Amino acid sequence: MAEDRRFSYEGLWAPKAARPAVRGRGAGGTRIDLAGGRPDPASFPYAELAEATRRVLARDGAAALNYGEPLGFIGLRELLAEKYRRDEGARVDADNFLITNGSAHALQLVVEALVGPGDPIICEAPTWMGAVHTFRVQRAEVLTVDLDTDGINLDQLEDILRRLKRERRQAKFIYTIPTFQNPTGLTMPLPKRRRLLELALEYGTPIVEDDAYGDLRFEGEPQPSLLGLDAAGAVIKLGTVSKILAAGLRLGWIIAPKEVIGHFLTVKLDGGTNPFVSRVAAEYLREHMDAHIGELIEVYRRKRDAMLTTLGEYAPQGCRWTRPEGGFFVWLKLPAGTSLGRLSELCAQNGVGFMPGTACYPDGRGEDAIRLAYSFPTVEEIREGTRLLCEAIRQAGG
Amino acid sequence: MAEDRRFSYEGLWAPKAARPAVRGRGAGGTRIDLAGGRPDPASFPYAELAEATRRVLARDGAAALNYGEPLGFIGLRELLAEKYRRDEGARVDADNFLITNGSAHALQLVVEALVGPGDPIICEAPTWMGAVHTFRVQRAEVLTVDLDTDGINLDQLEDILRRLKRERRQAKFIYTIPTFQNPTGLTMPLPKRRRLLELALEYGTPIVEDDAYGDLRFEGEPQPSLLGLDAAGAVIKLGTVSKILAAGLRLGWIIAPKEVIGHFLTVKLDGGTNPFVSRVAAEYLREHMDAHIGELIEVYRRKRDAMLTTLGEYAPQGCRWTRPEGGFFVWLKLPAGTSLGRLSELCAQNGVGFMPGTACYPDGRGEDAIRLAYSFPTVEEIREGTRLLCEAIRQAGG
Incomplete structure (x- = not known):
């Protein structure tokens, strides 16, 4: 057997396999993760x-x-x-x-x-x-x-x-x-x-x-x-x-x-x-189901409130965002002229992760919006991350 | 909304979905399961x-x-x-x-x-x-x-x-x-x-x-x-x-x-x-991996031996079977003229499960063979099940 030969898989793949969708920046590696819809780790019943x-x-x-x-x-x-x-x-x-x-x-x-x-x-x-x-x-x-x-x-x-x-x-x-x-x-x-x-x-x-x-x-x-x-x-x-x-x-x-x-x-x-x-x-x-869900509602309500309050304090003019009655996410429309690419770079630098709107459209739209998850970080991290994000939006503005 | 109407899914299925392959008889419900490749339950490290x-x-x-x-x-x-x-x-x-x-x-x-x-x-x-x-x-x-x-x-x-x-x-x-x-x-x-x-x-x-x-x-x-x-x-x-x-x-x-x-x-x-x-x-x-695998080898060797010994004692003339050096399975060729359908019925009656050979061929062959698994039943059940199976093969013979 030719020991040095590399086997070639070229041409063996079925056309079905597509490239993975764009993943949120820093879902794992960032300091403050506002990207992934990951549950609150402190709430797990170990x-x-x-x-x-x-x-x-x-x-x-x-x-x-x-x-x-x-x-x-x-x-x-x-x-x-x-x-x-x-x-x-x-x-x-x-x-x-x-x-x-x-x-x-x-x-x-x-x-x-x-x-x-x-x-x-x-x-x-x-x-x-x-x-x-x-x-x-x-x-x-x-x-x-x-x-x-x-x-x-x-x-x-x-x-x-x-x-x-x-x-x-x-x-x-x-x-x-x-x-x-x-x-x-x-x-x-x-x-x-x-x-x-x-x-x-x-x-x-x-x-x-x-x-x-x-x-x-x-x-x-x-x-x-x-x-x-x-x-x-x-x-x-x-x-x-x-x-x-x-x-x-x-x-x-x-x-x-x-x-x-x-x-x-x-x-x-x-x-x-x-x-x-x-x-x-x-x-x-x-x-434990009903009692645990009751506790989780309190956990995530506090986190949502921390994000909404911080957005209210720091979001630059032109930002609009949803006020969810439950769940994990806030959807934020960026001010006209904001560069999503520039915003991603700035947030990568300051260690804040978010999900670009483009990942949420099957058709190439979403340059004008981002998804924020308040589920995973602590309340303090949500406050800091949201503040840093607002600052970055200002800098990425048109 | 029409409360009594049933929604019709007709025509909505993609052609990809095929019928499931024939499953072994009695993989779950039989008294002595020689069909499924299920591991020995006594060996699990609870x-x-x-x-x-x-x-x-x-x-x-x-x-x-x-x-x-x-x-x-x-x-x-x-x-x-x-x-x-x-x-x-x-x-x-x-x-x-x-x-x-x-x-x-x-x-x-x-x-x-x-x-x-x-x-x-x-x-x-x-x-x-x-x-x-x-x-x-x-x-x-x-x-x-x-x-x-x-x-x-x-x-x-x-x-x-x-x-x-x-x-x-x-x-x-x-x-x-x-x-x-x-x-x-x-x-x-x-x-x-x-x-x-x-x-x-x-x-x-x-x-x-x-x-x-x-x-x-x-x-x-x-x-x-x-x-x-x-x-x-x-x-x-x-x-x-x-x-x-x-x-x-x-x-x-x-x-x-x-x-x-x-x-x-x-x-x-x-x-x-x-x-x-x-x-x-x-x-x-x-x-525990190495020690546990060592224990499992002893467990399954004993079970294989019980099946092979019982086949040697009771299998009707014309049966041929493999002698595995490891793993879970014995493959048994039925005597010429044996009816696999009749054998399945007889074994369903006496509560012994096996896997029909037809399930193991993509092309419709396998009427002349069955797969026996010695992994799940106890040694006593293997002896009894194999003996009952041999009796059924005799009855299903040509």
């Missing part, structure tokens, strides 16, 4: 999870350490079904759930099962950058609908649905984050939710409701979820423990009509979602 | 994993419970790199590893990155049914090479490679399980391994070496791995903790040249492999 693990392994360890059920651990699915029935009035039981490795994986499965290359899907713009990346890798045709301050623009949406119908095509789904939207923090009010569902039924297009943050409401009236409003089975919902327990557990789920769940299972080739972690999480959540 | 979890959460819990590194936890990758350097002479470090949700997920990523619909790949026949299913879902053109008693038939392989070259096509990879093969338990000897690598280099076709069982050798001389023999970077290797620690942890990995690893990362959309479980596993393995 001792309780160790104790839950001990109990799970002592009581039913063999089941936790061997291959599990295809749909995921029944105990977790039952617990979740009860929660969604109680909190959202959803008509679901355990078999409406497929447990996944986080909700990013849940979305990937939905896209892999439904979307072939060139198939149209509809999403909000801006939207979650992980979704942008997933749609790109699957080579979907992504049709965007602008986000108004009260959520997806229904006129634009109907125009697209109507046009597709004329062309005898159909979108595979409408992807929406109606509650504490990522990246804007905005929430869609009830009348809009009802009308969105009507359109979905009228045009035979399912809705994928991504809802990672809905439990974390600081103020205002809870809005019924699309899943809860839906009586026809047109809503596929994605959820996760990442924001209400811990992202490192990598547990999410798809909720869908039973006859549909099997299709997602067909493209799920990972030997079943982690039975060990699923049991540990269920063990913890069974006892 | 208390040690609880203790490892406690230590991880107390010492570096924030990192374990938040999003992790794209390639996977560096501590696990370093530990694995050291193991592969030591045991296989592989020229690898931590950045040659991508941690995945088990090795089924590892194979899925390789296939998603490399294989488009209709692209040719080459695999052994019979082979692991999970691979058969994965290739089917990605709609690859699967070209099979017969397995001789010493592994893949190299003449057939070269014929295929030559024919593809004439047609100006190239297989995306050669998928092989050279050590304690699944489903046959057979091992490829060194000269064949060397020649396989030569062919891979000559035809510019990488080898995917799946090696879930290599550590579990009961007898005979260890064979160098393809990864260890490869100096050119033509081998992509898949590994897992499923058989040496616990399948329920869902941890596997891809080993590949550094310039190649990034391509797999591009189609990995799951928010990173579980940092919590990765740290718990690394914590346990750092201290």
